[in-house]
Amino acid sequence: MAYELYYWPTIPGRGEFVRLALEEAGADYIDVARQPRGMDALMKLMDEVEQPPFAAPFLKDGDTIIGQMAAILLYLGARHGLAPKDPAGGLWTHQIQLTIADIVAEAHDTHHPIGIGLYYEDQKEEALRRSAEYRKERIPKFFDWFETIIARNPSGSGYLVGRSLTYADLSLFQVVEGLLYAFPKATKRVLKQTPKVAALHEAVARRPRIKAYLESPRRIPFNEDGIFRRYPELDG
Amino acid sequence: MAYELYYWPTIPGRGEFVRLALEEAGADYIDVARQPRGMDALMKLMDEVEQPPFAAPFLKDGDTIIGQMAAILLYLGARHGLAPKDPAGGLWTHQIQLTIADIVAEAHDTHHPIGIGLYYEDQKEEALRRSAEYRKERIPKFFDWFETIIARNPSGSGYLVGRSLTYADLSLFQVVEGLLYAFPKATKRVLKQTPKVAALHEAVARRPRIKAYLESPRRIPFNEDGIFRRYPELDG
Numbered sequence: 001m002a003y004e005l006y007y008w009p010t011i012p013g014r015g016e017f018v019r020l021a022l023e024e025a026g027a028d029y030i031d032v033a034r035q036p037r038g039m040d041a042l043m044k045l046m047d048e049v050e051q052p053p054f055a056a057p058f059l060k061d062g063d064t065i066i067g068q069m070a071a072i073l074l075y076l077g078a079r080h081g082l083a084p085k086d087p088a089g090g091l092w093t094h095q096i097q098l099t100i101a102d103i104v105a106e107a108h109d110t111h112h113p114i115g116i117g118l119y120y121e122d123q124k125e126e127a128l129r130r131s132a133e134y135r136k137e138r139i140p141k142f143f144d145w146f147e148t149i150i151a152r153n154p155s156g157s158g159y160l161v162g163r164s165l166t167y168a169d170l171s172l173f174q175v176v177e178g179l180l181y182a183f184p185k186a187t188k189r190v191l192k193q194t195p196k197v198a199a200l201h202e203a204v205a206r207r208p209r210i211k212a213y214l215e216s217p218r219r220i221p222f223n224e225d226g227i228f229r230r231y232p233e234l235d236g
Numbered sequence: 237m238a239y240e241l242y243y244w245p246t247i248p249g250r251g252e253f254v255r256l257a258l259e260e261a262g263a264d265y266i267d268v269a270r271q272p273r274g275m276d277a278l279m280k281l282m283d284e285v286e287q288p289p290f291a292a293p294f295l296k297d298g299d300t301i302i303g304q305m306a307a308i309l310l311y312l313g314a315r316h317g318l319a320p321k322d323p324a325g326g327l328w329t330h331q332i333q334l335t336i337a338d339i340v341a342e343a344h345d346t347h348h349p350i351g352i353g354l355y356y357e358d359q360k361e362e363a364l365r366r367s368a369e370y371r372k373e374r375i376p377k378f379f380d381w382f383e384t385i386i387a388r389n390p391s392g393s394g395y396l397v398g399r400s401l402t403y404a405d406l407s408l409f410q411v412v413e414g415l416l417y418a419f420p421k422a423t424k425r426v427l428k429q430t431p432k433v434a435a436l437h438e439a440v441a442r443r444p445r446i447k448a449y450l451e452s453p454r455r456i457p458f459n460e461d462g463i464f465r466r467y468p469e470l471d472g
Contacts, residue, residue: 050388051328054335054381064324068334070306071327088300091307092287098304098334099290105341113349114362115369126350126362133351145290152286 002028004060006042009033011226012178012219014069014104015057020170021073023213025080031218032060070097073167082167093161096149096168100175103142107178108227110134110234120224120231131234135186139179140193146172147194158200165207172197173204178228183235238264240296242278245269247462248414248455250305250340251293256406257309259449261316267454306333309403318403329397332385332404336411339378343414344463346370346470356460356467367470371422375415379430382408386432394436401443408433409440414464419471 003022007015009031022029032038033056045065046052053067059075066072074094077083083093113130114123146160155163160172176197179187191198204210213219222228239258243251245267258265268274269292281301282288289303295311302308310330313319319329349366350359382396391399396408412433415423427434440446449455458464 050390051331052381052384052388053331054338054378064327066327066331068331071331071334074330075327091300091302091311094310095287095289095302095304095307098307102290102341105338109345109349113345114365115373117369117373123365126365129350129359129362133353137351137353142290145288148288152288154286 001062002030004030004032005057006032006045006060007057009038010220010223012174012222012228013057013226016174016220017069017100017104017167017171018057018059018072018076019218020174020210020213021076021080021082021167023218024165024170024207024209025076025082026209027076027080070094070101073097073171077167082165082170084162084166089162093166093168096160097171099142099145100168100171103138103175104178104227106134106138107175107182110182111229111231120229124233127231127234131183132236135183135236139183139186139190143190143194143197146197150196150200158196158203160200165204169200169204170210173201173210176201178222181222182228182230184230185235237298238266240266240268241293242268242281242296243293245274246456246459248410248458248464249293249462252456253305253336253340253403253407253410254293254295254308254312255454256410256446256449257312257316257318257403259454260401260406260443260445261312261318262445263312263316306330306337309333309407313403318401318406320398320402325398329402329404332396333407335378335381336404336407339374339411340414340463342370342374343411343418346418347465347467356465360469363467363470367419368472371419371472375419375422375426376429379426379433382433383430386436394432394439396436401440405436405440406446409437409446412437414458417458418464418466420466421471 005018007013033042042056049065051065053065057069058065058067059072066075077093083090110131111120111127112123113126120127149160150158153159157163159165160168241254243249269278278292285301287301289301293305294301294303295308302311313329319326346367347356347363348359349362356363385396386394393399395401396404
């Protein structure tokens with residue numbers, strides 16, 4: 001039975017981290033909200049089930065419904081060889097993913113520092129201040145950490161964990177993509193200082209299934225309704 | 237061998253969610269950074285290990301080091317009967333915990349909407365605006381979700397998951413504690429609308445090990461260096 005992925009149909013957002021894992025795994029899945037009446041199905045499911053997710057994305061696998069991007073990837077990683085099989089390696093991969101979730105949440109807050117209920121235009125001054133710290137302090141701090149992890153990976157594979165690709169690598173690829181979209185100048189500067197992160201980003205883009213996916217209509221382009229938005233004034 | 241918990245020694249912060257699980261489990265643990273030269277040990281470990289956590293808290297169990305609050309609780313829950321043993325129940329508990337991590341992160345942003353590198357006083361106007369949305373929109377939205385989950389728990393136990401207490405219940409207790417400290421007026425109003433959350437909070441406080449812990453010097457009081465801060469102007 002195909003997985004059902006539920007996420008807002010017009011933005012890559014947090015759903016994209018799940019899509020990348022499904023695509024790399026070659027898994028059958030239905031992107032429900034992009035089908036006719038799919039948004040009705042999404043809202044209905046959130047309202048009615050015994051274990052309702054707090055927010056999209058969520059994944060339905062038969063009777064199991066899983067919300068929270070990192071929890072979905074924990075689930076998929078174990079099933080599709082996208083995480084180490086040993087518990088310690090699995091937990092380490094998940095820990096990295098949770099830190100990726102943090103840099104993603106902070107990326108969203110660069111354009112919405114005051115609240116998600118307000119338009120960007122109503123918090124633009126604050127967004128300028130928050131983005132400056134994000135560009136100068138936060139992106140380098142996170143990227144230095146990713147660089148260190150790749151460098152200390154005893155296998156020397158160039159991946160974050162172990163000898164082969166994990167969902168955390170796919171997610172880091174998406175973070176780099178998103179930041180290159182939102183903050184191209186700042187991100188290119190940081191990538192020069194973190195060549196292992198840059199190389200990992202390029203290696204993921206070359207993987208056959210990922211490459212085919214990125215060129216397909218299934219890949220939703222970044223845009224100014226999503227998490228990673230291009231407001232040139234915020235790139236400093 | 238005792239667990240070693242590493243967290244900043246003067247605030248409850250995210251470390252407190254781990255402490256509550258360790259205390260309820262009756263586990264032996266050393267709160268490393270509160271020991272002599274403990275902060276040196278914390279910094280050294282973050283700098284030197286093969287799998288360095290991005291930030292505190294982290295837990296050391298023999299050779300295993302785990303960062304990220306939710307990942308630590310996933311690990312401890314399985315070992316100490318603080319989560320269901322079946323995979324679906326364990327994942328559901330973890331999903332709730334990740335959503336609790338989100339409301340905690342947003343609580344921090346109420347007093348630091350522009351950036352963690354600046355003092356509160358340098359972002360007070362922005363904090364007033366962000367807190368208003370947090371009080372009026374976000375706390376009710378999260379608490380309604382918790383209320384729904386408790387209500388839909390088929391066991392009718394009053395807990396979030398299944399028939400018995402999980403680490404998610406302990407964490408929700410801590411969120412209510414923190415919000416009652418930071419936003420007493422707003423939080424009391426919301427708790428009147430979410431009686432099951434209020435009852436769970438009280439039930440956790442009455443558990444013998446938790447009660448003894450809360451009265452002990454091991455419990456660090458909330459203060460204005462932590463995540464939950466009392467700035468009366470933000471309580472509206």
